[in-house]
Structures are given as structure tokens and as C-alpha cells.
Amino acid sequence: MKSKTTQKLIPLVATLVSSATSYAGDLTATIEVPRLDVAEYHRPYIAAWVEAADRSIVADLAVWYDVEMPNKEGETWLKDIRQWWRKSGRNKELPIDGISGPTKPVGEHSLDAQLPKMNTGSYYFVVEASREVGGRELIRIPFDWAENTTIKQSATGERELGKITLNIQSK
């Protein structure tokens, strides 16, 4: 099963944009929702974002939850993606244009995004998953940002997330 979400990023932090040492970039990632042998299964809520070395959020990339439930009922459980909720969700008007999307079935899902201009330095690509009557998992992939750099990385979750691949090209 494969689905594709194309998303545009709103540059969030104006202070990160300084002319000499900051670069924008293109990000492509895949996030695998693993098949789990459990009695009661609900699709996980998943958020993906980029954060700075001090762990503050630089850009939201995706948040997949029950966007289509009536009366915004799906938002009730967004707090369970707890790091994302703390860093970003609770400060936003929901749904977030181009970022919010429906939950995904078991399988690999791709994510395309344009990264805002970011200063050279260390960053993390973060994926957090939380499942109703299930567990929670957070994966952080570190990367260094510089001009004309290609970043290819991957990581594999242990419970709630499968394989995560990350490809970024800085401009």
C-alpha cells in the first residue's frame, strides 16, 4: 500500500532566515506504519517535523489524525502525540493547511516537503506515533545542514513505527 502526500511548508521561524548562512531544501521521507498483531487495532496518529539542536520546532511536516470526524472529535487525542502537541500542535489553529491529513493504513507512506531557509547547524527530523489503546514511539534522525548537501538516512522503529527513510537536498 502506498500513498503520497505532497505538502508545502510555511516557513515558521523568521529569525532563522538570515542571508549568508541559511539554505532552503527539499525533503522526501517515507514513514512505515507497521502491521501489528493486537486484539484491538486503531490506525496511529503520526506527526513529523524538523527541530533545531535546542529541540525547538523549525517546521511542521505532517500530522495524520482523524481529521474527518464530526465536531473535530479527532482532535481530542492529538495530545497523545505528546511531544508534537507540546512543541507545535497546542499553539496552532487546527487543522493546519497542507500539514493535517487523515490517518494512514499499514504500509509505507511518503512525504514531500520544502524546508524553509535554515541556518547551517545541527537539526533533527522527528517522527512520533501514538495509537489508541496502543503504544507511542518517537524517532529522531539527526542531520547537519549546510549548502549543497545531500542527506540520506534511515531508522527503524521498534513498536509503533516501521522503517523511516529521509532524503534531503539543501539548495
Next chain:
Amino acid sequence: MKRIKKTLLTIALPIIGLLSTAEAHRIWMIPSTSTLSGEDQWISVEAAISNDLFFPNHYPVPLKFVKATSPSGKELELRSTAEGKIRSSFEVLLEEKGSYRIAYENKMLFVSWKENGEYKRFRGTREQAEEKELKGKEALKFGEYFTRVETIVTSGTPSDLKLKGTGVEFSFETHPNDLYFGETARFQVLLDGEPQAECTVTVIKGNDRFRDSVDEIEVKSDSEGFIEINWPSAGRYWIEAYIETEPGEFLGKPVTCGSDYVLTVEVLPE
């Protein structure tokens, strides 16, 4: 340490009218959850005086002294209220975004005296005590204590909590709904709005029923009244600060006075 122990006995025991037990009962209020997303969320709150944190096993907290205040300062109706034998409970609807304060506040006079060789006790207001014809009683002693027990709950983005300016309270440099294992929380201890240096604050993790020792942590406020807490793990915590205040006077006798503050918080894993 000694003083806190003594305080728990002198305050908690008279509150619940217990005369003989030497256990340190603790008063607490715990919300079903303290961080919420979505619209118009309900929480339920349980309040009790018990031995174990946070399991009711002794006395309910009287709800007439409990107030829930919305982020904009509106007093909210406590719904589905119940005062049972061992606990009280209620529900609150969170319609506004921001931080809610749910607090029990009560000031009580405790009286003890000797009559026919037996120790007698009474608790209540000064007005009630005046009707007791206590003047001239043997070994007559008074204590008057203000107790505040609170918990904070946030829907959406946490907001600043307005200070009360009375009794002991914390000014939250770290928001009480933004506590995480691995991070240091910083609160300022205030008495009647003034920072309190050298104040001992006790921190106890919940679920003490499932371990052999209480493992209480004691932290002391610095010269500006700040305390720093490093949580040993994620979970629910009970925090108490007690300050003895200027003695008062009643029926021509000195009154020992104090102000007690209890805060319960949730500390999340990273």
C-alpha cells in the same frame, strides 16, 4: 523534616477529626488528565484525604470549599458532584482554551483543652468556637491554619495563572502542565504574595502503595524563594509547602498560625 512531619499531624489529623492514629494523611485533588486537546473537553476530579497517593482510603474533601476557575477568571460549575465516605468527585467542562485552576481553600481553627482529665478537641470557625464557652478551660490551645490544595489543567496552549496573593502559593516559572522527566521545574514559593527563602518543600511520587519507601524529596527555596525539582521519573506527584505564620490571638490566648499549600502535578515522559 521534623517540622513538616509535625505539621501533617497537627493539620491533617484535626481536619479529619482523628484523635489516635499517628499516620500522616495527605490531602489531594487529582484530575483525570491535565493536558487536553480538542474542543469542549470534560475532566473528572477526585479529591480525598488518604494514606496512599492517589488512592482514596480515609475521608472525602468537602466540595463547598472547592472552586474551579477558567483561564478568563470565570468560576465554573462543578458537575456530577459526589461526596462519598472516602472521597469526593466532580466533573468540569473546559470550554475555554488555556489553564484552569481547581483549588480547595479553607481556614480552620483547631482547639484542644482538658476536661475532667480528658483531652477534648474541636475544629471549625472562630464564630463556632465562641459558642463553645471555652474561656477558662484547662490546657486551652488554639491553632489556626489556612489550607490550599490545588491542581492545574490545560486545554490547548497553557496560559499564565493569576496569583492569589494570599496564603502560600507557587508562582510558576515552569508551567505546571509542562513538566517532563529529564527537565528541571522551577517554582517560586510565595506567602501573601511575598517570596519565601529557606522554605522546605516536600515532593512525593504517587503510587507509593506499590513501593516499600515513601522516597520523599525535600527541596529548599533559595534567597529569592525559588525551588528546583528534578523529577526522578514520569508520573503523578504531590508537592507540599508549609509555612508557620505570625501567631494570632483568640479569647485572650495566643494562636499558632500556619499556611499550607499542596499541589498535584503530572510529569510526562519525554
